[in-house]
Amino acid sequence: xxxxxxxxxxxxxxxxxxxxxxxxxxxxxxxxxxxxxxxxxxxxxxxxxxxxxxxxxxxxxxxxxxxxxxxxxxxxxxxxxxxxxxxxxxxxxxxxxxxxxxxxxxxxxxxxxxxxxxxxxxxxxxxxxxxxxxxxxxxxxxxxxxxxxxxxxxxxxxxxxxxxxxxxxxxxxxxxxxxxxxxxxxxxxxxxxxxxxxxxxxxxxxxxxxxxxxxxxxxxxxxxxxxxxxxxxxxxxxxxxxxxxxxxxxxxxxxxxxxxxxxxxxxxxxxxxxxxxxxxxxxxxxxxxxxxxxxxxxxxxxxxxxxxxxxxxxxxxxxxxxxxxxxxxxxxxxxxxxxxxxxxxxxxxxxxxxxxxxxxxxxxxxxxxxxxxxxxxxxxxxxxxxxxxxxxxxxxxxxxxxxxxxxxxxxxxxxxxxxxxxxxx
Amino acid sequence: xxxxxxxxxxxxxxxxxxxxxxxxxxxxxxxxxxxxxxxxxxxxxxxxxxxxxxxxxxxxxxxxxxxxxxxxxxxxxxxxxxxxxxxxxxxxxxxxxxxxxxxxxxxxxxxxxxxxxxxxxxxxxxxxxxxxxxxxxxxxxxxxxxxxxxxxxxxxxxxxxxxxxxxxxxxxxxxxxxxxxxxxxxxxxxxxxxxxxxxxxxxxxxxxxxxxxxxxxxxxxxxxxxxxxxxxxxxxxxxxxxxxxxxxx
Numbered sequence: 001x002x003x004x005x006x007x008x009x010x011x012x013x014x015x016x017x018x019x020x021x022x023x024x025x026x027x028x029x030x031x032x033x034x035x036x037x038x039x040x041x042x043x044x045x046x047x048x049x050x051x052x053x054x055x056x057x058x059x060x061x062x063x064x065x066x067x068x069x070x071x072x073x074x075x076x077x078x079x080x081x082x083x084x085x086x087x088x089x090x091x092x093x094x095x096x097x098x099x100x101x102x103x104x105x106x107x108x109x110x111x112x113x114x115x116x117x118x119x120x121x122x123x124x125x126x127x128x129x130x131x132x133x134x135x136x137x138x139x140x141x142x143x144x145x146x147x148x149x150x151x152x153x154x155x156x157x158x159x160x161x162x163x164x165x166x167x168x169x170x171x172x173x174x175x176x177x178x179x180x181x182x183x184x185x186x187x188x189x190x191x192x193x194x195x196x197x198x199x200x201x202x203x204x205x206x207x208x209x210x211x212x213x214x215x216x217x218x219x220x221x222x223x224x225x226x227x228x229x230x231x232x233x234x235x236x237x238x239x240x241x242x243x244x245x246x247x248x249x250x251x252x253x254x255x256x257x258x259x260x261x262x263x264x265x266x267x268x269x270x271x272x273x274x275x276x277x278x279x280x281x282x283x284x285x286x287x288x289x290x291x292x293x294x295x296x297x298x299x300x301x302x303x304x305x306x307x308x309x310x311x312x313x314x315x316x317x318x319x320x321x322x323x324x325x326x327x328x329x330x331x332x333x334x335x336x337x338x339x340x341x342x343x344x345x346x347x348x349x350x351x352x353x354x355x356x357x358x359x360x361x362x363x364x365x366x367x368x369x370x371x372x373x374x375x376x377x378x379x380x381x382x383x384x385x386x387x388x389x390x391x392x393x394x395x396x397x398x399x400x401x402x403x404x405x406x407x408x409x410x411x412x413x414x415x416x417x418x419x420x421x422x423x424x425x
Numbered sequence: 426x427x428x429x430x431x432x433x434x435x436x437x438x439x440x441x442x443x444x445x446x447x448x449x450x451x452x453x454x455x456x457x458x459x460x461x462x463x464x465x466x467x468x469x470x471x472x473x474x475x476x477x478x479x480x481x482x483x484x485x486x487x488x489x490x491x492x493x494x495x496x497x498x499x500x501x502x503x504x505x506x507x508x509x510x511x512x513x514x515x516x517x518x519x520x521x522x523x524x525x526x527x528x529x530x531x532x533x534x535x536x537x538x539x540x541x542x543x544x545x546x547x548x549x550x551x552x553x554x555x556x557x558x559x560x561x562x563x564x565x566x567x568x569x570x571x572x573x574x575x576x577x578x579x580x581x582x583x584x585x586x587x588x589x590x591x592x593x594x595x596x597x598x599x600x601x602x603x604x605x606x607x608x609x610x611x612x613x614x615x616x617x618x619x620x621x622x623x624x625x626x627x628x629x630x631x632x633x634x635x636x637x638x639x640x641x642x643x644x645x646x647x648x649x650x651x652x653x654x655x656x657x658x659x660x661x662x663x664x665x666x667x668x669x670x671x672x673x674x
Contacts, residue, residue, distance in 0.1 A: 004532060011528050018519035221513040225576065227481045229532045230504035
């Protein structure tokens with residue numbers, strides 16, 4: 001039985017590897033194109049940040065002032081990035097966009113509120129980077145001179161104000177003094193982001209090999225010769241899906257390694273991300289986490305490959321498979337990045353959604369979430385979906401069932417039954 | 426081994442036509458060292474019949490036995506004892522003939538030391554050793570058909586099924602295909618052969634079954650068919666049988 005699996009696996013691996021489309025999409029694209037895009041995007045962000053930082057940020061002081069607030073105000077006024085504006089209704093002007101920021105004391109915390117609109121939120125992040133990088137020392141000294149101890153001092157934070165949500169504020173950047181209160185977005189490690197983005201290549205890496213092991217077999221009529229072999233068709237399917245999974249996993253891995261290398265290069269050079277250094281890309285994983293990540297990655301490769309084989313088993317020519325698989329591929333590509341949403345976590349609801357649940361499990365393992373029942377459910381769900389997809393693909397491939405004709409037959413049968421019922425009535 | 430096919434039916438569904446029988450109540454027998462030809466026009470049901478016998482398609486009803494093997498109940502045993510060859514060579518374009526023969530040989534249960542020798546002897550016998558390590562996609566149609574023959578006989582089957590094997594071949598390749606079929610017959614293999622070329626059937630077949638509209642209209646040796654229709658040439662025999670069927674229909 002295993003001889004069949006081995007032979008089919010090696011044959012499909014060899015046959016697909018010699019296909020130039022498979023070669024390009026498995027090795028060339030993930031190794032070159034996406035890292036190039038990463039460099040391009042970084043360049044664009046840096047260019048944008050440079051132009052943004054050249055503009056001065058207008059701010060107003062709101063509410064009663066005290067010495068701490070005045071101190072911060074004085075520090076900001078010294079800097080070319082900031083321009084103070086006198087206004088009577090600072091909060092209203094912030095909402096109207098007349099000022100970029102409002103300096104205010106809230107309880108025993110000093111805040112620089114900025115608008116939460118995307119453009120300004122980006123600006124807030126830039127401000128925070130500037131402040132955190134250049135003014136940290138100055139602020140700390142200022143606070144110290146006013147008698148605030150470092151350990152339990154009042155903090156200074158840049159916050160964004162959601163003007164549409166009745167004055168609720170949401171912090172988008174870290175505080176500078178005192179205990180760090182990072183939000184979930186900041187908890188996303190760049191390495192985890194790269195890992196999740198490399199999952200996109202699992203779909204692309206599986207696409208062409210799955211076409212080669214299904215639709216191309218029909219086009220060249222090699223499926224007929226496979227049908228004539230005195231071996232288990234389930235083992236043939238297993239050989240096929242493991243071969244496609246190998247391409248998917250290698251493709252994702254090549255993509256991750258190349259993007260990781262490029263990201264390390266970009267971060268080490270860029271002044272844009274002073275808070276991110278090469279250290280942020282370091283893996284600080286326990287061996288059990290590393291094993292869990294590899295297992296999760298392979299499980300995803302298997303699931304995506306099984307779904308792609310199922311999608312392409314409908315097609316009888318390579319061209320139709322290329323056209324038809326665009327939609328399922330798009331869905332497969334869209335799901336993993338959803339795991340980057342800060343509030344989306346693996347729980348009793350999300351654990352049932354294939355692909356996304358695996359990605360969330362990957363995120364959970366990376367973040368050090370201990371092994372729990374959701375991991376078991378995700379594994380079972382993924383294996384069950386893979387099994388179902390491959391079982392259907394096996395019928396379409398080996399039982400010579402034309403899905404179009406089968407569907408037409410079912411519709412005709414239903415119409416016939418309805419007609420019969422109507423006649424009786 | 427003897428092939429016995431009884432009341433074989435295969436029903437299909439097409440949205441435009443609804444349900445229809447591609448082969449309907451087909452029965453015939455082929456003995457050891459005999460060539461049985463299925464002769465009929467395109468769409469008569471020849472290929473469907475052969476595909477059902479070779480287990481590629483599932484029969485709607487009927488039975489087929491190869492010696493003691495019930496083909497439909499024990500398809501794996503039947504597949505081990507039969508070789509199927511069609512006009513579409515069905516080769517993996519990016520594998521070499523040697524890789525293809527090794528793959529099919531191993532999966533057909535040919536033991537490893539014997540397999541290597543068998544592959545080498547097939548290269549010699551079919552005269553394509555020089556292309557043994559070239560990718561199949563780059564081979565000529567004739568050479569592809571030779572590789573396809575080698576693939577079909579790598580496990581030394583006792584039943585050979587040929588589905589219009591000479592379609593698309595030039596005169597020389599067709600000639601060598603005919604030689605190969607005759608040689609298989611002389612080795613005592615049971616051969617089922619489908620064609621729409623009258624001269625080919627006349628030249629190769631010991632017995633002929635004339636098939637049209639999914640049904641065998643008549644079967645027997647060429648002289649028996651001549652006697653039945655009163656015609657001399659196979660083409661006229663065929664037309665007479667078809668006309669008679671149309672009239673009855």
